[in-house]
Each structure stands twice: as C-alpha cells, then as structure tokens.
Amino acid sequence: MLEIRNLHAHVDGHEILKGINLTVNAGEVHSIMGPNGSGKSTLAQVLAGRDTYEVTEGEIIYKGQNILELSPDERACEGIFLAFQYPVEIPGVTTSYFLRAAVNAMRKHRGEEALDAMDFLKIIKEKAKLVKLDTKLLSRAINEGFSGGEKKRNEIFQMAVLEPTLAILDETDSGLDIDALKIVAEGVNTLRSKDRATIIVTHYQRLLDYIVPDFVHVLVDGKIAHSGGKELALELEAKGYAWISDDVNNGAAVAS
Amino acid sequence: MSVANMTKSKDTFLTHFEQLENQGSGAAAWLLPTRKAAFARFAEDGFPTTRDEDWRYTNVAPIAGGSFTRGCEVESKVTTKQIEPFLFTDDCMLLVCINGQYMSELSQLGEIPEGLVVCNLSEAAQSHSDIVEAHLARVASTKQAPLAALNTAMMDDGLFVYIKKGVTVTKPIHILFLTDADNGAVSTHPRNLIVAEASSQVSVVETYGTLSGKSHFTNAATEIIALDNAHVFHYRLQCESEDAYHVSTMQIHQHRDSQVHAFGMSLGSALVRNNIATVLDGPGGHCSLGGLYLVDGTQHVDNFLTVDHAKPNCTSREFFKGVLQGEGKGIFRGRIIVRKDAQKTDAVQTNRSLLLSDKAMVESKPQLEILADDVKCTHGATIGQINEDELFYLQTRGINEQAARSLLVFAFASECLSDVRIESLRKHLSKRLLTRLPHGELLGDS
Ligand SMILES: Nc1ncnc2c1ncn2[C@@H]1O[C@H](COP(=O)(O)OP(=O)(O)OP(=O)(O)O)[C@@H](O)[C@H]1O
Ligand SMILES: [Mg+2]
Numbered sequence: 001m002l003e004i005r006n007l008h009a010h011v012d013g014h015e016i017l018k019g020i021n022l023t024v025n026a027g028e029v030h031s032i033m034g035p036n037g038s039g040k041s042t043l044a045q046v047l048a049g050r051d052t053y054e055v056t057e058g059e060i061i062y063k064g065q066n067i068l069e070l071s072p073d074e075r076a077c078e079g080i081f082l083a084f085q086y087p088v089e090i091p092g093v094t095t096s097y098f099l100r101a102a103v104n105a106m107r108k109h110r111g112e113e114a115l116d117a118m119d120f121l122k123i124i125k126e127k128a129k130l131v132k133l134d135t136k137l138l139s140r141a142i143n144e145g146f147s148g149g150e151k152k153r154n155e156i157f158q159m160a161v162l163e164p165t166l167a168i169l170d171e172t173d174s175g176l177d178i179d180a181l182k183i184v185a186e187g188v189n190t191l192r193s194k195d196r197a198t199i200i201v202t203h204y205q206r207l208l209d210y211i212v213p214d215f216v217h218v219l220v221d222g223k224i225a226h227s228g229g230k231e232l233a234l235e236l237e238a239k240g241y242a243w244i245s246d247d248v249n250n251g252a253a254v255a256s
Numbered sequence: 257m258s259v260a261n262m263t264k265s266k267d268t269f270l271t272h273f274e275q276l277e278n279q280g281s282g283a284a285a286w287l288l289p290t291r292k293a294a295f296a297r298f299a300e301d302g303f304p305t306t307r308d309e310d311w312r313y314t315n316v317a318p319i320a321g322g323s324f325t326r327g328c329e330v331e332s333k334v335t336t337k338q339i340e341p342f343l344f345t346d347d348c349m350l351l352v353c354i355n356g357q358y359m360s361e362l363s364q365l366g367e368i369p370e371g372l373v374v375c376n377l378s379e380a381a382q383s384h385s386d387i388v389e390a391h392l393a394r395v396a397s398t399k400q401a402p403l404a405a406l407n408t409a410m411m412d413d414g415l416f417v418y419i420k421k422g423v424t425v426t427k428p429i430h431i432l433f434l435t436d437a438d439n440g441a442v443s444t445h446p447r448n449l450i451v452a453e454a455s456s457q458v459s460v461v462e463t464y465g466t467l468s469g470k471s472h473f474t475n476a477a478t479e480i481i482a483l484d485n486a487h488v489f490h491y492r493l494q495c496e497s498e499d500a501y502h503v504s505t506m507q508i509h510q511h512r513d514s515q516v517h518a519f520g521m522s523l524g525s526a527l528v529r530n531n532i533a534t535v536l537d538g539p540g541g542h543c544s545l546g547g548l549y550l551v552d553g554t555q556h557v558d559n560f561l562t563v564d565h566a567k568p569n570c571t572s573r574e575f576f577k578g579v580l581q582g583e584g585k586g587i588f589r590g591r592i593i594v595r596k597d598a599q600k601t602d603a604v605q606t607n608r609s610l611l612l613s614d615k616a617m618v619e620s621k622p623q624l625e626i627l628a629d630d631v632k633c634t635h636g637a638t639i640g641q642i643n644e645d646e647l648f649y650l651q652t653r654g655i656n657e658q659a660a661r662s663l664l665v666f667a668f669a670s671e672c673l674s675d676v677r678i679e680s681l682r683k684h685l686s687k688r689l690l691t692r693l694p695h696g697e698l699l700g701d702s
C-alpha cells in the first residue's frame with residue numbers, strides 16, 4: 001500500500017528526514033517511536049502533503065502511484081488521513097459544518113452524490129457515539145476551547161467519519177487518560193481491516209497494549225534506526241533509545 | 257477632480273434639481289424650502305475632494321464627473337419574480353422602490369400591527385406630516401456633508417416607520433431599493449425616516465441592489481430617532497453591481513436608555529462610502545455599529561463612523577471587518593467623541609481586516625476626542641492573512657485549497673453575522689456572502 005523510498009526532507013535549509021525507507025502493506029499496523037525531535041511528525045506531515053517541508057530526494061509510492069506531486073486534499077481524497085499531534089483550532093468554523101464539506105468533497109472525488117443534512121447527521125451521531133464524543137462539541141468551532149483529550153478524540157472521530165485507507169496517528173495517545181486511550185484504541189481497531197493500514201506515532205508502549213502493532217520502528221535523527229515486532233516497544237520502554245542511537249552511530253542501522 | 261468635471265457634475269444635479277422644482281409635487285409642498293436650502297448648501301460646497309480631511313481616502317470624482325439620469329425619469333417594468341432573489345422571508349412587511357420610486361404593486365405590507373405606521377415616505381409626508389416635519393432632515397445635518405445635502409435636496413421616496421410608545425413590532429420591516437440601469441446610468445437618492453417612541457421596539461432591513469445594467473449612483477440617507485428606552489435593530493445589505501457607486505448617510509439620534517443595533521454588509525461595488533453617525537444624547541444609551549465588507553478587483557469601501565457620547569453612562573461598540581482581495585481598498589475611520597459631561601462612557605472600537613492579496617490595501621484610523629476624565633475607551637485594529645496551519649488542516653480532510661480558503665474567509669466574515677437577530681436574514685446574508693467566495697457551493701448552508 002505504502003512504500004517510502006530513501007525519503008529526504010528539508011525545512012528552512014535543515015535536513016530533517018535523512019533517507020527514510022519504510023514499507024506498509026494493507027492490513028498492517030506499524031508503530032513509529034523515537035526520541036523527541038527525531039522527525040516523526042515531520043514524516044507524518046510530509047506523508048500528508050505539507051509543503052513547508054521540501055522533499056529533496058526519494059519517493060512516496062501509495063497504491064502504486066508516486067504521490068509527491070499530489071496536494072494534501074488530493075491525498076486525503078485518495079484515503080490518507082493524518083491525526084495531528086497538535087490539532088489546530090479554527091475559530092468560526094464548526095466541526096460538523098466543516099466535516100460535511102469534507103465528506104462531500106471526498107464523495108465528489110469518488111463520483112458520488114453529496115450527502116444531505118439528514119443522512120450526514122445520522123452518520124456523525126453514530127460515529128460520535130463510537131468515540132464517546134459529546135455531540136455538543138460538534139456545533140462548536142473546530143477544537144476551539146477543547147481540552148487536550150477532546151481535541152484528540154475529535155481527530156479520531158473525524159477518522160471514523162472519513163474512513164481512510166491509510167491512517168497516520170501522530171501521538172494521538174499523548175496526554176490521554178486510560179479511559180480516553182481505550183476509546184481511541186477502539187476507534188482504530190474498529191477501522192482495522194485487511195484493506196486498510198495504520199501508522200501510529202507514539203512515545204508510549206501503553207497504547208500498543210490496546211492496538212497491537214505488526215511492526216515497530218525506531219526513528220533516530222531522521223532515519224529508521226531499528227525495526228522489529230511488537231516486543232521492540234517493550235524493550236524500548238525498558239531500555240530507552242540510547243542503545244539504538246549507538247547502533248546508528250556505529251553504522252549498524254537496520255532498515256525495514 | 258478637474259474644474260470642468262466639477263462644473264459638469266454640478267450641472268447634472270442642477271438640472272436634476274430644476275426638473276424636480278418644476279414638477280413641484282415631489283412630496284408635500286412644505287418640503288420644498290428644505291430641499292432648496294439643502295441644494296443651495298450642496299451648490300456652495302460642491303462634491304468633496306481628497307483635500308477635504310473627511311474624504312482624504314475616497315475620491316468621488318467618478319461620481320462627480322459621471323453623467324446620470326434621474327432614476328424617476330426612467331420607466332421600468334419589474335415583476336415579482338425579479339425581486340425574489342433580494343427577499344429573505346415572506347414573514348415581513350415589504351416595501352419596494354425601483355429607481356427611487358415606490359412601487360405599491362410590488363410591496364406587501366400585509367396587516368399592519370396596532371401602534372405602527374409604516375408606509376413610503378412621500379405618503380407619510382402627507383398623511384403624517386406633523387411627525388415627518390418634526391424629524392425629517394433635522395437629524396441628518398447637511399453641514400459639511402455635501403452628499404447628505406444632495407440627498408435632502410433631491411430625496412426620492414423611501415421608508416417611513418413610526419412606532420408608538422411601548423409597542424413592540426415583531427415582524428421585520430424590509431425595504432428594497434432596486435435600480436434598473438439597463439438604459440444607462442441613473443442616480444437615486446433613497447430616503448428613510450424611522451421614529452421609535454419611548455420603550456418601543458422594531459427591526460428594519462434595507463437592501464440596495466441592481467436589477468440590470470451596471471453603473472449607477474445611489475446616494476441614500478436614513479435617519480433614526482430612538483426615544484427613551486426604545487430598541488431599534490437596523491440591518492443594511494448593499495449588493496449592487498460591481499460598477500455601482502454607493503454613498504450612504506445614516507444618522508442616529510438616541511435618547512435616554514435607548515438601544516440601537518445597526519449592522520451593514522457591503523458586498524463590493526466600484527465605490528462605497530458609508531457615513532454612519534450616532535449621538536448618544538441621553539444617559540444610559542447603548543449603540544452597537546457593525547459592518548462587514550468584501551472587496552475585489554479595484555473596489556473601494558470606506559466606512560466613516562462618528563460616535564458622539566454627549567451624555568454620561570452610555571456604551572458604544574463598533575465592530576467592523578473587511579475581506580480584501582485583488583487590488584481592493586478598505587478604509588475604516590472611527591471617530592469617538594466623549595463630551596465633557598459624558599462621564600462613565602464605555603466605548604470600544606474594533607476593526608479587523610483579512611488581506612488575501614499583496615496588492616489589496618487597508619487604512620484603519622481611529623480618532624478619539626475625549627473631554628471627560630472618567631471614561632473607558634479602547635480601540636484596536638488588526639490586519640491578518642490566511643493561517644497556513646489552518647489551511648493545511650482543512651486540506652488534509654479532503655477540502656481543496658480554494659474551498660478551504662473560502663471556508664476560512666467565511667469563518668472570519670461570518671462572525672459579524674452572529675449578531676443578526678433575524679434568523680432568516682442571517683441565512684440570507686450568509687448565502688450572499690458564500691456566493692461571493694470561490695467554491696462557495698461546496699460549503700453549502702451552515
Ligand atoms: N521550521 C523549522 N526550522 C528548523 N527546524 C525545524 C523546523 N521545524 C521543525 N524543525 C526541527 O525538526 C526536527 C524534527 O521535528 P519533529 O516535530 O518531526 O520531531 P518529532 O520526532 O515529532 O518530535 P516529538 O517527539 O517531540 O513530537 C526537530 O529538531 C525540530 O526542531
Ligand atoms: Mg512530533
């Protein structure tokens with residue numbers, strides 16, 4: 001489904017991603033861990049099409065197509081979804097209003113008719129229930145005045161409504177209490193299927209108790225320094241990242 | 257402006273005035289001296305130039321130099337169907353003026369509630385001459401206001417509203433001024449008078465639109481008198497053609513504890529100048545003046561406000577927003593006067609602009625003249641651009657860049673609409689706004 005080949009990305013003249021290689025097949029869940037500032041969010045944003053990062057080398061093949069030339073909305077219409085580490089507050093636009101515009105933009109892309117207000121309402125009520133999001137929040141401006149947990153749940157709620165093929169979750173678990181964490185995990189697991197894939201960026205093994213990954217990768221200084229199975233997350237939790245950084249420095253990085 | 261142009265424009269309107277004088281019956285005979293005095297004033301002052309401080313940023317030379325036919329000289333056959341796009345509800349009292357003339361067959365007043373007089377101004381000048389004479393052209397000064405003087409001299413028909421003491425009118429009153437300039441540029445001078453007696457309440461909507469043709473000149477004036485504890489809600493939509501010239505004067509006089517809420521939206525014409533002035537002439541009064549405008553191409557909108565706190569314990573709120581694209585220009589000038597006696601004045605002025613292009617220009621100038629010492633008076637102006645993080649967020653949800661931009665512009669602009677209390681009107685205004693934005697249809701109704 002997704003193949004990242006030798007991806008290099010710059011911002012303001014600094015190289016942040018220094019040759020990422022990663023293959024994600026349909027049906028898989030991959031977890032990306034790594035120290036602060038190693039480039040995890042950069043990778044997530046580049047996948048979603050953020051143009052403040054300049055891709056200087058490499059390619060991103062998604063469903064057999066190099067998507068580097070596609071705009072963020074085109075990528076979204078092709079099924080890529082990013083749950084933001086720091087969801088943006090947008091005053092003046094209510095979540096339900098904007099989400100309906102989003103759903104209809106995607107339906108238009110697929111050649112389907114626009115959903116009317118009633119059908120749309122049915123869907124969002126159902127999905128809000130799934131992630132236990134108070135529907136009152138949906139008539140408020142996007143994320144404005146939402147608590148940290150509400151913002152994250154709003155991301156998962158949007159994911160549930162938009163049903164992406166490839167979901168990228170950037171630290172959706174950070175700052176969540178255990179109940180909220182379970183809700184997020186349930187949202188992801190409900191969507192899990194043989195046609196979809198998920199990339200989960202996290203610092204904490206805890207989330208992975210609920211969403212069991214097929215692969216765990218460690219990103220260090222813009223490169224994937226180490227990859228393994230779900231047990232790698234436990235090892236990282238116990239030992240930290242230092243031993244892997246040493247690996248990198250010794251040129252012993254293992255690419256997936 | 258060249259001298260030749262000046263002469264020509266004066267000639268144009270002098271001819272218009274002579275025609276009017278000869279017809280004699282424009283409205284009631286008692287009005288003629290008022291018209292004459294106003295015209296003399298206009299003839300003396302002439303059109304303002306950018307050397308006049310109040311008109312520094314707005315050059316009316318295209319109006320002064322234009323040639324216009326008096327609206328009422330132009331025959332126009334308009335059907336109910338043609339006015340439909342300008343209506344926001346069936347549930348209102350509707351008056352329609354085409355090219356400055358009242359059209360009773362297009363108007364629908366329905367059953368007029370007890371304690372309310374609503375009709376066209378020229379009828380009122382006869383049927384309620386006492387009230388009209390007591391107020392008309394008394395509030396809107398012609399001094400240093402040449403366009404207001406021209407309106408008073410030339411005034412066409414318009415709205416007359418009189419609400420008796422203690423009466424609350426629930427149905428909104430809507431007056432529609434439409435111009436049919438199919439056979440060349442016309443000029444109109446709509447004139448409205450609203451008198452709200454003590455403790456009464458009323459909502460009035462004025463819409464200015466173009467039916468056909470492009471360039472025309474509308475020079476409108478509205479006077480509002482709010483007596484003790486009266487509540488007046490006033491809304492104004494200016495959606496004339498992109499080549500139209502529009503000058504408006506709104507003069508409000510507020511007595512003790514009265515409240516006036518006025519909001520206006522300008523969707524862009526070649527040149528728009530709104531003179532809005534209120535005098536808080538009794539303690540405990542409140543006024544809120546709101547405005548929203550959108551300019552594109554080389555359009556120009558100038559909002560010129562004066563809030564005069566003449567008595568103590570009054571509050572005023574000014575909230576104006578502008579969206580500027582292309583080489584559009586937006587001017588905001590807000591004068592707040594706090595007289596010596598006006599202690600405990602609380603005045604807030606806010607002007608926010610969203611610049612969507614490098615070539616657009618905003619000029620925002622507060623002017624505070626505070627003569628009392630115990631007052632709260634704040635003003636703030638911000639100029640912003642589209643936030644790239646917000647744009648990216650919307651795009652990652654499948655909304656294309658242009659639609660996402662429109663959505664953000666709409667969000668910025670529609671904040672102003674939240675104060676519009678008539679729901680059907682709020683929807684109508686937001687629809688009008690959306691049609692002006694690229695991919696507005698994708699955003700649907702809110
Ligand atoms: N505009 C910029 N100019 C220079 N450096 C930048 C810029 N934006 C990001 N960076 C740097 O890029 C690096 C990678 O940042 P990124 O947000 O991808 O890290 P991360 O792995 O997601 O970290 P965290 O775990 O804290 O979320 C950081 O060192 C950051 O300071
Ligand atoms: Mg990050």
